Amino acid sequence: MTLKKAISGTNLEQAKSHNRRVVIEAIRTNGALSRAAIARLTALSSQTISNIVEELEEAGLLRPEATLKGARGQPAVPYSINPDGGYSIGLQLDHQLAVGVVSDLSGTMRARIERNVDRPTPAEAMPLLAAICDDLIANCRLDRKKLLGIGMAMPGPFGVEGMTSVGPTALPGWQGFPVADELERLTGIAVTVENDATAAAIGERLYGVARNLGSFVYLFIGTGLGAGLFLDGHLYKGSRHNAGEIGHIIVRPGGLACGCGKRGCLERYVSLRAAYDKLDLPDPDHASPALLEELLADGDSRFEAWLAEAVEPLRQAIDILEMALDPETVVLGGFMPLPVIEALAGRLEPLHLSVSSTSARTTPRVLVGAAGKDTSVLGAAALPIFSETNPQFDVLQKPVA
Numbered sequence: 001m002t003l004k005k006a007i008s009g010t011n012l013e014q015a016k017s018h019n020r021r022v023v024i025e026a027i028r029t030n031g032a033l034s035r036a037a038i039a040r041l042t043a044l045s046s047q048t049i050s051n052i053v054e055e056l057e058e059a060g061l062l063r064p065e066a067t068l069k070g071a072r073g074q075p076a077v078p079y080s081i082n083p084d085g086g087y088s089i090g091l092q093l094d095h096q097l098a099v100g101v102v103s104d105l106s107g108t109m110r111a112r113i114e115r116n117v118d119r120p121t122p123a124e125a126m127p128l129l130a131a132i133c134d135d136l137i138a139n140c141r142l143d144r145k146k147l148l149g150i151g152m153a154m155p156g157p158f159g160v161e162g163m164t165s166v167g168p169t170a171l172p173g174w175q176g177f178p179v180a181d182e183l184e185r186l187t188g189i190a191v192t193v194e195n196d197a198t199a200a201a202i203g204e205r206l207y208g209v210a211r212n213l214g215s216f217v218y219l220f221i222g223t224g225l226g227a228g229l230f231l232d233g234h235l236y237k238g239s240r241h242n243a244g245e246i247g248h249i250i251v252r253p254g255g256l257a258c259g260c261g262k263r264g265c266l267e268r269y270v271s272l273r274a275a276y277d278k279l280d281l282p283d284p285d286h287a288s289p290a291l292l293e294e295l296l297a298d299g300d301s302r303f304e305a306w307l308a309e310a311v312e313p314l315r316q317a318i319d320i321l322e323m324a325l326d327p328e329t330v331v332l333g334g335f336m337p338l339p340v341i342e343a344l345a346g347r348l349e350p351l352h353l354s355v356s357s358t359s360a361r362t363t364p365r366v367l368v369g370a371a372g373k374d375t376s377v378l379g380a381a382a383l384p385i386f387s388e389t390n391p392q393f394d395v396l397q398k399p400v401a
């Protein structure tokens with residue numbers, strides 16, 4: 001068995017919750033593992049591993065499998081995730097869609113609900129999201145005691161004064177709205193909110209092309225554009241949860257006016273909204289990604305012109321990310337249809353010369369995400385378990401049975 005590289009742990013007592021996440025993630029990524037194998041993968045001490053495994057087993061989150069006969073010494077007991085040990089709800093809200101899923105502890109999707117929305121305000125969206133949660137809980141007959149929390153993904157940036165409060169890629173009326181508190185009040189369940197790009201990075205790390213990677217950037221091409229940063233085994237979110245909001249870095253000084261108040265922002269060239277605008281659609285608020293897929297298949301000349309115009313700004317963004325962060329790769333994904341992302345990726349070479357252009361690399365500089373259209377919502381469902389800044393993280397500590 002080839003073991004997938006796990007994130008290194010730490011032996012500091014105060015980092016206990018981090019270590020629990022590391023152990024669960026190592027087993028989720030590799031399948032059943034003995035204590036010794038977990039110790040090898042995570043670089044945690046055997047004593048630390050024993051304590052964590054014992055706690056997680058008591059909480060019903062891990063379960064022992066049939067003993068393996070080792071070549072020497074004591075037979076090793078492999079531990080696997082108990083899928084029914086806990087559940088979490090993932091929600092994703094965007095301009096046209098609200099999606100909810102239930103994920104069990106092994107990451108398997110148990111239920112999925114989708115509702116159409118139309119650039120909803122908080123007053124419209126919050127009752128709908130709460131109703132989706134209720135339906136998911138009822139449909140799966142979930143034991144609320146085993147619900148680890150709700151993770152929600154939505155477009156950022158969050159709470160930036162004077163920026164993006166009115167832009168067409170931001171959802172209207174959400175600036176300063178206490179999403180987590182309000183949803184928690186309506187559902188009675190702990191809520192963690194992240195931007196869609198960060199949630200997608202988690203989804204890709206758990207389910208997609210980034211499974212073996214310790215450092216990568218996820219470029220989320222949605223109505224706007226953002227980056228999820230997974231660096232040295234951790235999500236990097238920034239001091240105000242706005243790290244990776246690179247849709248508003250200027251790539252064309254004096255270029256197209258952006259809703260954020262600047263000109264020449266990256267997302268004015270690379271995003272669903274940029275494509276809709278280039279196509280001169282009469283009602284871009286109601287255009288759909290599926291339309292772009294059709295235009296690509298038809299070889300539509302205006303759509304080809306958008307692709308040609310989007311390539312250089314995207315190359316520039318990749319250059320900046322590579323030079324600033326030295327990731328193993330940049331993953332492209334989001335609400336942009338897969339064939340369109342593949343068409344963009346196929347036009348990116350030659351990429352700019354950067355610290356990433358080394359012949360020693362084993363991963364391509366750019367990868368197309370593999371986790372599919374539910375990457376973000378599945379990543380959101382993993383937030384209650386994997387988000388280290390989640391104040392409710394101790395859910396993994398308290399026995400849920």
Ligand SMILES: [Zn+2]
Pocket residue numbers: 247248249258259260261262265
């Ligand atoms: Zn902007």
